Amino acid sequence: xxxNTFKLILIAVVALVxxxxxxxxxxxxxxxxxxxxFDSRADSLKFALDHRQEIEQAHDKSLKLGLDLKGGMHLVxxxxxxxxxxxxxWNKDDKFNRIMDNVRRQAGESNDNVVNILAAEFRKENIKxxxxxxxxxxxxxxxxxxxxxxxxxxxxRAKEIIRNRIDQYGVAEPVIQTQGxxxxxxxxxxxxxxxxxxxxxxxxxxxEFKLVKEPQQLLRAVERAGTVSLxxxxxxxxxxxxxxxxxxxxxxxxxxVIGVMPNGQVFTPAYAHDLVAAALKRDDVxxxxxxxxxxxxxxxxxxxxxxxxxxxxxxxxxxxxxxGGVITEAKATFxxxxxxxxxxxxxxxxxxxxxxxxxGANIGKQIAIVLDGSVYSAPVVQSRIPSGNSVINGIGSLDxxxxxxxxxxxxxxxxxxxxxxxxxxxxxxGSDYIxxxxxxxxxxxxxxxxxxxxxxxxxxxxxxxxxxxxxxIVISVLAGFSAALTLPGIAGIVLTMGMAVDANVLIYExxxxxxxxxxxxxxxxxxxxxxxxxxxxxxHVTTLAAxxxxxxxxxxxxxxxxxxxxxxxxxxxxxxxxxxxxxxxxFFESKLMNEKSFG
Amino acid sequence: xxxxxKSNINFMGHRKIAYVISTVLLVAGLVSLFxxxxxxxxxxxxxxxxxxxxxxxxxVATVRSIMRQANVSGMVKQYGMDRSLxxxxxxxxxxxxxxxxxxxxxxxxxxxxxxxxxxxxxxGPSIASDMKxxxxxxxxxxLIGILLYVSIRFEFKFAVAGVVAIFHDVLTVLGLxxxxxxxxxxxxxxxxxxxIAAFLTxxxxxxxxxxxxxxxxxxxxxxxKPSDYERIFNESLNQTLSRTVITSGTTMLTVxxxxxxxxxxxxxxxxxxxxxxxxxxxxxxxxxxxxxxDWQRRSKNPIKLKGA
Numbered sequence: 012x013x014x015n016t017f018k019l020i021l022i023a024v025v026a027l028v029x030x031x032x033x034x035x036x037x038x039x040x041x042x043x044x045x046x047x048x049f050d051s052r053a054d055s056l057k058f059a060l061d062h063r064q065e066i067e068q069a070h071d072k073s074l075k076l077g078l079d080l081k082g083g084m085h086l087v088x089x090x091x092x093x094x095x096x097x098x099x100x101w102n103k104d105d106k107f108n109r110i111m112d113n114v115r116r117q118a119g120e121s122n123d124n125v126v127n128i129l130a131a132e133f134r135k136e137n138i139k140x141x142x143x144x145x146x147x148x149x150x151x152x153x154x155x156x157x158x159x160x161x162x163x164x165x166x167x168r169a170k171e172i173i174r175n176r177i178d179q180y181g182v183a184e185p186v187i188q189t190q191g192x193x194x195x196x197x198x199x200x201x202x203x204x205x206x207x208x209x210x211x212x213x214x215x216x217x218x219e220f221k222l223v224k225e226p227q228q229l230l231r232a233v234e235r236a237g238t239v240s241l242x243x244x245x246x247x248x249x250x251x252x253x254x255x256x257x258x259x260x261x262x263x264x265x266x267x268v269i270g271v272m273p274n275g276q277v278f279t280p281a282y283a284h285d286l287v288a289a290a291l292k293r294d295d296v297x298x299x300x301x302x303x304x305x306x307x308x309x310x311x312x313x314x315x316x317x318x319x320x321x322x323x324x325x326x327x328x329x330x331x332x333x334x335g336g337v338i339t340e341a342k343a344t345f346x347x348x349x350x351x352x353x354x355x356x357x358x359x360x361x362x363x364x365x366x367x368x369x370x371g372a373n374i375g376k377q378i379a380i381v382l383d384g385s386v387y388s389a390p391v392v393q394s395r396i397p398s399g400n401s402v403i404n405g406i407g408s409l410d411x412x413x414x415x416x417x418x419x420x421x422x423x424x425x426x427x428x429x430x431x432x433x434x435x436x437x438x439x440x441g442s443d444y445i446x447x448x449x450x451x452x453x454x455x456x457x458x459x460x461x462x463x464x465x466x467x468x469x470x471x472x473x474x475x476x477x478x479x480x481x482x483x484i485v486i487s488v489l490a491g492f493s494a495a496l497t498l499p500g501i502a503g504i505v506l507t508m509g510m511a512v513d514a515n516v517l518i519y520e521x522x523x524x525x526x527x528x529x530x531x532x533x534x535x536x537x538x539x540x541x542x543x544x545x546x547x548x549x550x551h552v553t554t555l556a557a558x559x560x561x562x563x564x565x566x567x568x569x570x571x572x573x574x575x576x577x578x579x580x581x582x583x584x585x586x587x588x589x590x591x592x593x594x595x596x597x598f599f600e601s602k603l604m605n606e607k608s609f610g
Numbered sequence: 611x612x613x614x615x616k617s618n619i620n621f622m623g624h625r626k627i628a629y630v631i632s633t634v635l636l637v638a639g640l641v642s643l644f645x646x647x648x649x650x651x652x653x654x655x656x657x658x659x660x661x662x663x664x665x666x667x668x669x670v671a672t673v674r675s676i677m678r679q680a681n682v683s684g685m686v687k688q689y690g691m692d693r694s695l696x697x698x699x700x701x702x703x704x705x706x707x708x709x710x711x712x713x714x715x716x717x718x719x720x721x722x723x724x725x726x727x728x729x730x731x732x733x734g735p736s737i738a739s740d741m742k743x744x745x746x747x748x749x750x751x752x753l754i755g756i757l758l759y760v761s762i763r764f765e766f767k768f769a770v771a772g773v774v775a776i777f778h779d780v781l782t783v784l785g786l787x788x789x790x791x792x793x794x795x796x797x798x799x800x801x802x803x804x805x806i807a808a809f810l811t812x813x814x815x816x817x818x819x820x821x822x823x824x825x826x827x828x829x830x831x832x833x834x835k836p837s838d839y840e841r842i843f844n845e846s847l848n849q850t851l852s853r854t855v856i857t858s859g860t861t862m863l864t865v866x867x868x869x870x871x872x873x874x875x876x877x878x879x880x881x882x883x884x885x886x887x888x889x890x891x892x893x894x895x896x897x898x899x900x901x902x903x904d905w906q907r908r909s910k911n912p913i914k915l916k917g918a
Contacts, residue, residue: 120739121739205705205709285707430732431733432731432732433705433730433731433732435705436728437726437727437729439663439728443873444873444875447872447873448873450871451867451868451870451871451872454871455863455867458864459860459863462859462860463860466856498875498876499807499876499879501872502804502872505864505865505867506811506861506864506865506883509860509861509864509865510861512860513857513861516853516856516857516860517853517857520850520852520853523612524849545825546822546825546826549763549821549822549824549825550817550819550821550822553756553759553760553814553817553818553821554814554815554817554818556752556756557755557756557810557811557813557814557817558810558814559755560748560752560755561748561807563748563751564744564747564748564751565745565803565806565807565810566744566803572807573807576811
């Protein structure tokens with residue numbers, strides 16, 4: 012009994028810490044239930060205010076649920092470092108473009124560092140990098156390290172800016188991690204409006220003020236560009252989605268989906284928007300337009316009296332008069348004239364003086380306010396604006412105006428970002444998962460527990476107690492380290508139960524063998540434990556090692572599974588070697604056990 | 611109650627039969643892997659998966675034809691409860707487009723039965739190939755780790771035989787996935803990330819089983835002559851048989867519960883675990899130990915045992 016005192020204290024401490032760690036999860040659950048039970052909102056609000064601190068604390072320390080259980084968005088985004096590198100290059104010629112196309116193709120197929128891919132391509136072609144980058148005297152090595160520094164900086168800045176935007180949007184506990192040299196992993200729990208999040212994350216917020224060309228020039232440009240065929244885009248840009256949304260209309264030429272209104276405005280019906288947008292990005296279309304101009308679509312559709320939606324086309328000067336870098340403040344509000352949402356912006360000193368000059372020189376002309384390549388509004392300049400104020404209108408909703416405010420304030424991304432992977436789980440699917448997962452854990456536990464008692468009688472009860480402690484430990488460790496419980500995690504718990512039982516089976520079978528050899532109960536228990544020990548240790552350590560490597564080399568859900576398996580295996584080692592032994596000793600000493608106790 | 615009390619099965623004497631069974635299983639699996647391949651999920655292939663829940667039970671064929679009209683090519687099948695459907699497409703573009711496309715066409719064509727999109731997942735091709743690589747790396751790392759650990763605790767021959775048994779188990783289950791993949795609607799047997807987790811657990815489980823048998827062999831071998839090896843291997847296997855069957859049985863019980871109750875997302879995983887434990891139990895008796903035995907008979911040196 013003496014040498015068990017320390018073990019008993021240890022077990023008590025572990026059990027207490029487990030309960031203490033799980034307590035907030037229970038409180039959180041109970042408080043949420045209470046909050047939802049009130050009949051009126053006022054009562055519920057009053058309760059929330061009265062118990063604010065308790066509610067917050069319980070929630071902070073409770074077991075977090077993974078996105079698959081709680082609902083939310085998981086995104087993997089790629090920062091287009093190549094675009095940034097392309098912008099940095101000078102002297103661009105056909106050869107350069109050919110190499111870049113090659114690099115882009117390779118980069119799309121792997122997660123390698125793009126600078127390395129680029130350097131390898133240049134080496135293959137036997138061209139020095141300095142021909143296009145930085146200083147001609149730079150060695151390849153110098154250029155590579157400069158480009159790498161730039162790429163790394165871009166990734167870090169992109170992460171910061173995206174974090175900024177998410178923080179301002181208001182998501183609780185967002186996870187934003189970099190992965191490799193150009194990817195970001197973003198997890199937003201509880202978010203359901205994925206369209207809005209996507210807009211918020213992807214918006215490069217490249218704001219430009221561009222001069223709009225005369226209507227006659229627009230008509231001529233559209234006439235020439237309209238001749239191109241839509242069937243063979245130089246780079247396929249989601250042609251599938253465009254054709255699907257065409258509502259049965261399959262156009263062959265650009266002119267077939269572009270029309271001219273009596274007032275001279277050029278439009279395209281809403282269903283053809285994607286198709287036209289893709290076409291306008293093509294090099295062969297742009298080659299048909301006058302030098303230094305481009306065709307842009309309006310950001311928001313207009314509506315005819317009959318309710319048909321259409322987008323307007325603008326011919327604008329390619330080189331912007333002014334860019335968004337000069338914006339210092341942005342604010343979403345409603346217009347005082349027509350109560351439509353708009354964003355007011357103010358500029359720094361440099362921007363203010365430039366804006367005054369530009370507006371002064373273009374009175375009576377239209378200036379398009381272009382955000383990420385779409386025209387938001389194209390007001391006619393009435394008079395010189397000396398204050399440095401400008402406004403974006405033509406925004407669909409106040410939500411959208413607020414998002415724009417966030418994006419403009421947080422700054423623009425150093426390079427465009429693309430979504431590579433997106434998983435959205437609705438909250439109701441999450442609750443189905445929780446119910447099914449909990450149900451299977453309960454059933455699995457019950458089945459195993461009953462079998463153990465059936466097969467090993469009293470010893471089975473000791474094993475079942477150890478099993479309960481085992482599960483308690485796993486959940487409390489997860490809660491204590493703020494690791495999230497995921498569906499694969501629940502699978503890991505069920506598997507842990509199997510492992511824990513195995514340890515006890517090993518011991519019990521050994522004890523039975525010893526009893527069959529004619530040893531006394533006391534001797535059989537001690538020998539059984541000693542001889543089973545090396546099997547238990549070896550099998551648990553191999554599983555631990557496998558789970559650890561799984562955690563290190565696996566990604567996503569595999570890691571969640573590995574974490575619970577690691578905790579579970581470690582806990583099982585403890586319960587099998589320490590807990591059941593102490594229980595046996597106690598049983599034995601209080602004469603609760605005899606030779607028949609092992610079935 | 612006791613299972614296998616005083617069993618006395620001549621495992622070593624019948625090991626040739628087991629070799630034949632294993633070879634047949636492996637060859638069948640490998641042929642299927644080459645001919646039929648595997649049914650990859652979107653994690654490894656790229657594409658989109660959409661789970662749609664309807665307010666009332668819905669006919670799959672109706673939804674399928676609505677999707678065809680809307681030009682969404684892909685598979686529509688039952689998902690879990692009878693009100694939920696799973697739609698799989700190769701679509702890799704903007705999920706917002708896909709989502710609005712699906713909900714619009716359902717709203718117009720099935721106005722009487724409102725649908726809700728529960729989850730939408732889209733994985734691009736470059737991510738998919740990355741995941742495949744990371745999964746292979748994880749498996750390789752785990753095997754090397756196991757090889758090292760067992761070599762240190764037992765002997766190199768034991769470690770190699772153990773790893774051969776793992777390969778045997780993982781390849782057989784992969785073969786089963788290839789043979790049965792796509793045959794049953796309620797159990798698509800797609801290879802995705804959670805299946806990789808299952809395979810690694812199978813590897814871990816297989817080695818656990820093997821280690822327990824090894825442990826007993828090691829214990830019994832001390833001070834014995836090589837001429838007694840056959841008897842000792844047999845006795846060790848018989849003595850651990852009861853534990854082997856009970857542990858496998860209880861673990862299979864929990865996995866079976868997962869299979870039936872934890873929902874469709876985890877069904878393939880549970881199947882892999884079930885088959886893996888069954889085959890892993892078999893291989894620890896009929897593959898790992900016999901290989902050590904045969905190897906030992908051919909080698910001149912007696913087994914040098916380390917460890918406890």
